[in-house]
Structure formats: structure tokens, C-alpha cells
Amino acid sequence: MVAETRLPSDGHDHGLEARLASVREGIADAARAADRSPDELTLIVVTKFHPASLVRGLAALGVTDVGENRHQEAQAKAAELADLSLTWHFIGQLQSKKARQVRRYAHVVQSLDRDSVVDAFAPTEAEPEPPVIDGFVQVNLTDDPDRGGVRPEDVEAMVERVLATGTIRLRGVMAVAPLDEAPRAAFARLRRISDRVRQLEPAATDISAGMSGDYADAVLEGATHLRIGTAITGNRPLPA
Ligand SMILES: *Cc1c(COP(=O)(O)O)cnc(C)c1O
Numbered sequence: 001m002v003a004e005t006r007l008p009s010d011g012h013d014h015g016l017e018a019r020l021a022s023v024r025e026g027i028a029d030a031a032r033a034a035d036r037s038p039d040e041l042t043l044i045v046v047t048k049f050h051p052a053s054l055v056r057g058l059a060a061l062g063v064t065d066v067g068e069n070r071h072q073e074a075q076a077k078a079a080e081l082a083d084l085s086l087t088w089h090f091i092g093q094l095q096s097k098k099a100r101q102v103r104r105y106a107h108v109v110q111s112l113d114r115d116s117v118v119d120a121f122a123p124t125e126a127e128p129e130p131p132v133i134d135g136f137v138q139v140n141l142t143d144d145p146d147r148g149g150v151r152p153e154d155v156e157a158m159v160e161r162v163l164a165t166g167t168i169r170l171r172g173v174m175a176v177a178p179l180d181e182a183p184r185a186a187f188a189r190l191r192r193i194s195d196r197v198r199q200l201e202p203a204a205t206d207i208s209a210g211m212s213g214d215y216a217d218a219v220l221e222g223a224t225h226l227r228i229g230t231a232i233t234g235n236r237p238l239p240a
């Protein structure tokens with residue numbers, strides 16, 4: 001079980017520090033087991049539902065990358081923490097209406113999985129030269145069409161569409177492991193999909209995979225970006 005997050009009287013969250021240290025050790029161990037360098041791995045701490053103060057605490061502990069999955073919450077936190085030079089990753093389902101707003105504070109959008117969302121990043125008459133954002137195509141590794149992500153057989157078409165915008169720098173693929181399958185097998189499929197993507201865009205070498213419960217398996221299958229929440233933050237408060 002993950003310990004509850006509670007601030008002691010000195011205002012310093014020792015639990016947070018200890019959990020972060022333990023996950024960092026776990027990542028180093030996983031890298032060793034996979035015969036990879038930990039330098040190849042970017043830790044994104046998923047801070048959804050947690051207050052901006054927790055994100056500030058993480059930044060003080062050396063965290064550089066954070067992940068959020070709801071636009072309004074992410075926008076508010078990024079504004080409140082604008083004095084920190086954090087890299088914000090948007091990892092949640094995105095509405096095309098919100099895409100241009102997300103681009104104002106997020107540096108990376110990891111959940112590109114619909115034509116309408118991708119197209120929303122393209123230049124418009126009102127904004128002919130929009131800023132470029134980093135992007136990952138999200139892949140659905142389950143058989144459930146209601147889960148986020150494009151079907152594996154549709155990845156190439158989505159990649160072409162992303163590249164056609166001219167405003168998304170394609171970094172690679174992102175996925176969440178299915179609940180009803182050994183994560184390593186699913187991450188192995190993602191790795192083969194990543195190989196296909198690189199046939200189309202050699203620079204798209206990144207693989208965002210692995211959460212609190214399965215990041216060691218993701219590292220074994222070539223993940224470059226780990227999205228870890230509860231193992232570091234403690235249990236999430238209920239959504240507001
Ligand atoms: C919440 C979330 C995570 C983090 O999950 P934990 O199990 O808390 O580590 C990672 N990726 C996505 C897309 C998420 O929504």
C-alpha cells in the first residue's frame with residue numbers, strides 16, 4: 001500500500017521525498033535489469049487531482065516533468081507554477097475544442113488519438129503560425145474501443161496525419177497496459193508498433209509506457225518515458 005500524503009509541521013513532506021527516492025531506485029534497478037542506462041529514461045510524475053503545492057514540492061526535489069489529464073486543472077496548476085521551469089505533459093483524453101488551449105501551457109501532448117484532435121493543432125487562418133508542440137500518438141493495446149488510443153492497425157494513418165500538421169513534433173508512441181494481460185506482453189507489442197512508426201518518422205524514437213505498477217516491465221520493453229503517479233504522490237484525492 002502507498003502511504004497517505006500528509007504534511008508534517010515543518011511543511012516538508014518526508015513521505016513524498018521517500019517515495020520519490022524509492023521510485024528512482026526502482027527505475028535504476030529496472031534499467032540495470034534491462035541493461036540500459038537510467039539516463040535514457042524520463043520520469044514524468046503524474047500529479048492529477050493533487051494540489052499545485054504538491055507539484056511545487058516535487059520540483060524542489062528535482063522533478064522536471066509532470067503529467068496531468070484534465071485540461072482545466074492542468075491549466076490552473078501550470079499558471080500557478082509558472083515560476084518553475086517544469087515540462088508539462090498532457091496525458092488525458094483531449095477535446096478538439098481544447099487542443100489549442102492546451103498548447104498554451106503544455107509542452108507535450110501524449111494523447112493524440114483522434115483525427116479531430118490532431119487537426120486542431122494545424123495552422124488556421126486566425127493562427128497561421130502556431131507554436132510547435134511535442135506529441136505522442138496514443139495506442140490502444142486493449143480490444144475495448146472505448147479505451148483511449150488508436151487501434152494498432154490505424155497507427156500509420158494517425159502518424160501521417162500528425163506529421164501533416166507541421167505543428168506537432170512527433171516524439172513517438174504512448175500507451176497504458178490493459179488490465180487483463182501481463183503488462184510485459186502488451187509493452188512488447190507497443191515496442192513493435194514503435195518500430196513501425198520509426199519507419200515513417202525516424203526521429204519518433206520515444207515510447208511512453210509504464211505506470212506505478214508496471215514500469216519495470218515497460219523499461220524491459222524499451223520505454224523511454226515513465227508516467228508514475230501514486231507510487232510517488234500517494235493515493236490521489238477524489239476528483240473535485
Ligand atoms: C493516472 C495515469 C498514470 C499514473 O498512474 P499511477 O498508477 O498512479 O502511476 C499514467 N498514465 C496515465 C495516462 C494516467 O491517466
